[in-house]
Amino acid sequence: MSAPHLQRLTRELNDIVKNPDHSIHVEYNDEDLTTINALLIGPASTAYGLGMFDFRMSFGKDYPTNPPKVVITTTNGGRTRFNPNLYATGKVCLSILGTWRGEPGEQWSSAHGISSVLLSIHSLMGDNPYLNEPGFENSMNNPEHKKQADAYNKKIRHETIRISVCQRLEGYLGIDSKGLKLPVEKDDDSIPVRRPHQPHEDICKQIFLMYYQLYLDAIKEASTGVNKGQLFLITRFESTGNQMAGTYDYESLERRLIIIRKFLDEETESWADEGRKLKEVWGPVATLQRQYEEVVAKLQKENNTITMELDEGSPLTWTMIYFGRPMTNLDGGMWKIRIQFSSRFPEEAPRIQFKTPFFHPNVTEDGVPWLDIRRADHVEDYIKAITNLLERDDPCSDPSTLLNPEASKMYWNDRKEYNRKLRRVIDLRNGNFVSCHCFHLHTYYPAYLAIDALSYCKNSQCAVTPEK
Incomplete structure (x- = not known):
């Protein structure tokens, strides 16, 4: 029988999978549950909005009697402090973790767990993180403190996009900030060395494609009132080695976002090209071919609103046609949806795009949808998620899922x-x-x-x- 701490971790992780939070993602190795990599998406309405922040959680044999050790790894190489409670060294200062004295009743108990820790950290990324600094809670009546709080939010907004989005995606794609390919490490036989696995790489690429336009919109809004090259204001609680220092350059960030999107689109097309050049169906591709045949057979029996076909016969590129159901808002409409697979599916999720415009709060203007699904092994799960998006009575209202601001505002107002x-x-x-x-x-x-x-x-x- 597994040790008690492993049994507890297994239960908690199963609960997270069954009841997912759209802003929290966890990745772990089934053979070692004592280390968990967590990804938190910054709350949309804050300076951390839609940023991607990594945390590493380590659990001892005394868990849950004692709390896990948690560090933030999105620190710009130990140079950037993203919050009064999130240090450049990686320290997460939180009473529930025993890293801050806190108030009575705020300390750790065995009733706490992975979700409560991550939710507590997520709550630090609020509208005014300046107030998280002890002693500053009631400082907004002081004009100087208010000025510093506003400046603090402004530089967090800039660095969230620069470090947690641009730097991260450039690292995944192997490019520098100007879009130039970085040298590829090779072994003694001049064969490229496979890049080590990066936790959450696939989901972060998916997130970028969903939020791309929102990142550009954020830059447009945040760039007003600051000048290129303007130094960040260093607040009263920041110190050398544990601060957020730098200069504003939104023009550069916009250019970097555009370059990243170009590389991701090229990567998606390279999957399609790989499928077109296949001379034989093998491994994961053979699995996709079999799943395609199963899906088509099922659709022909049970569904008269969806048809499916392969692009040029490639099992890696599926085209889904959805016909709007009679007597609904979609009556008479027809949508073409491209489902592009990697040969590494299901380790890499498919990239899905509406090729026919769809005005919807959960779909970007260029057709990238938010789908209520976590990693799935069968394509049918994705088809169900797309169909649910099209047919559900109300769009998902979670702020992290609202990809079309105009459609969102109009739908609810x-x-x-x-x-x-x-x-x-x-x-x-x-x-x-x-x-x-x-x-x-x-x-x-x-x-x-x-x-x-x-x-x-x-x-x-x-x-x-x-x-x-």
């Missing part, structure tokens, strides 16, 4: 206008634009109705002109 905009996108895509002059309005009539546009107008004298 003006549902009628949102539905009208959705129908307009569908009808423009699938039909004609019809201008009815007698009513002085524009109406969109879908082509699938196959009715003469004139029949829509009750006024026989009206000139109704279909336009492409």
Whole structure:
């Protein structure tokens, strides 16, 4: 039988998988549960918004009697302190971990666990982290403290994008800040050495593709009021070796984001090219071919709203066509969705993109969806997630899943206008634009109705002109 601390860790990890938090991801080795790598996504409305922060948790045999040891590893090589409680050395200063004295009742107990620790750390990334510094809790009545708090948020916003997003993705892609490929390490036979596994690499690439436009929007907003080359303000509680020092350069960050997106798109296309060049189906690719045949057979029996085909016969590139169900907002619409696999599936998740525009809070303007799914071994799980996204009555409202600000704002503030905009996108895509002059309005009539546009107008004298 497993040791008590391993049994407890197994239960907790199973609970996390069953009840996932969209802002918390954990990765671990089944053969050694005593070390867990956690990824926290910064709360969307804060200076840490949509940043990606790594933590390493180490558990002793005395767990859960005693807390785990936790360090933050997103520190810019030990040079950047991201929070009064998150030191450049990696120390996480938190009463629940015993690294800060705290108030009575805030200390560790065996009722705590992985989730409560990570949620406590996540809560540090709030609207005003300056107030996390002991003694500064009630300092906002002081104009100088308020000025420092504002400056602190501004530099956190900059470094969140620079370090937790740009630096991270450039490392995964093997490029420098200018987009130049870094030298590849080779062995004695001049064969490239396989790069060591990076925890959360795949999920971070997926996250970048989802949040790419939001990162650009954040840069546009944050760059107002600061000048290129302007020094960060060093706050009262920061000290040499444990601070956030640097200069603002949002122009460079924007360029780096664009370069990263270009490389990721090229990487996705390289998967497609690999599939087209396959001379034989083997290993994971053979598994995908078998899953494709199973999915198609099932769809033909059970579903009349989805068709599936392979691009140029490649098991690595699937094209899903979804037809909107009658009597719903999607009635008459047709969406083409590309599911691009890597030959390393399921270790690498597929990259999914709506090739037909879809106006939805959980889908980016360029078609990258947020899907309610964690790593799955069968493609059917992804198809179910895509279908659920299309057909669920209400979009997911978690801030970390809102990828289209215009659609999100319209859906929750003006549902009628949102539905009208959705129908307009569908009808423009699938039909004609019809201008009815007698009513002085524009109406969109879908082509699938196959009715003469004139029949829509009750006024026989009206000139109704279909336009492409």
